[in-house]
Amino acid sequence: NAGVTQTPKFQVLKTGQSMTLQCAQDMNHNSMYWYRQDPGMGLRLIYYSASEGTTDKGEVPNGYNVSRLNKREFSLRLESAAPSQTSVYFCASSIRLAGATDTQYFGPGTRLTVL
């Protein structure tokens, strides 16, 4: 049981290049999320997917697109990278605990630098 996995771990892009960050979970969770984390700003939600086939914008969606390929996989695409997208990107998945609340688990993160 690997939990939430992300690839790549590190990436350097030039302004204007595109790339896709991959995320997969093997915990059979319905909901998946993409966050970015910048110094002093905490985690900010980019997009989330409540179930396979659905996606919704979060707090900072501009410049990003997502695909919920199936229940396991949720990818984040940067079509034309900008230096402002330099950040650490975390994928997470969540499950509703019996009679309680959704609880979220995080992947190891992708450190992206845009030059």
Place this chain on the structure above:
Amino acid sequence: QKEVEQNSGPLSVPEGAIASLNCTYSDRGSQSFFWYRQYSGKSPELIMFIYSNGDKEDGRFTAQLNKASQYVSLLIRDSQPSDSATYLCASYYGQNFVFGPGTRLSVLP
């Protein structure tokens, strides 16, 4: 705009002391609250969650929730140097989690 606020710290406590971390939230509709620990360069790791008023204990950790005051806290008893990390508070409402900026805790040997 749903917000979660935390003192960024650093909060320094001596080894063996009680560390007290605080968090306030703006949305009264928030249903539950989470504390995550994040070591430098690592991903957030869930410590515990709470959704009822009062205290919830798990080992050396106690979470406290006061919905009337919109206040959540985390107490760490017998603090160890290995507890030195950033602690993130998060609220949950309607399929969305809102995170605070985190409080950096330093436990001094």
